[in-house]
Amino acid sequence: MTMNCSAEGLDAAVSLFRSLSDGTRLAIVRRLAGGEARVADLVSELGLAQSTVSAHVACLRDCALVTGRPEGRQVYYSLARPELLDLLASAEALLAATGRAVALCPNYGAELSGE
Template sequence: MDGCRTSRAGTNVDAAVALFHSLSDSTRLAIVRRLAGGEVRVADLVGELGLAQSTVSAHVACLRDCGLVEGRPQGRQVFYRLTRPELMDLLASAETLLAATGSAVALCPNYAGDAAAASASSTPAGALT
């Protein structure tokens, strides 16, 4: 295998890239934060986030496809929840890292535009959990 895609221990990094990509959107992070508090329907998320139902559904589907969220049908409704509570530990660790690096990540020349867009969104800058 390509050494750039595999760590020394032989673990493929593609899964990690997919995980972090799935969490790279401020709306998906807001959904994850909300789901940390318990099950919720897409309709509830629409009201809380102030976004279109189709937008929220697409983000929930992304999280579901990545195995981070699962749905529990109840009648005509589906209640979504986090599949792994460890996800909140990961986000807490990221928040600690961001606090330790200060503004270095926000000023990164590769992702400065992404950081600016994230800070302009409904998710407060630096607040992941």
């Protein structure tokens, strides 16, 4: 595997991982990995406010990770790129391989963020 280590390539990678670093956005991505959904569906399933879900979906859409399919007055959102599923699967494999090391990280661990 070759990674683009240029400043531009690293900046893009940082932006990608930042877009996925928020728990709400990651929950939305994980839900959309199972199939398309409307904001109303996401609100119901995630138990969050409509304005919160809409803002996070807009962020994911602006990052070209999520796309919307209008149908009448509704918009059905889905993952824009199948590679995102591969990234999530790789992240899960990495988490399984490292055990709780990432969760216990003194800088970014779950204990610091209150999760």
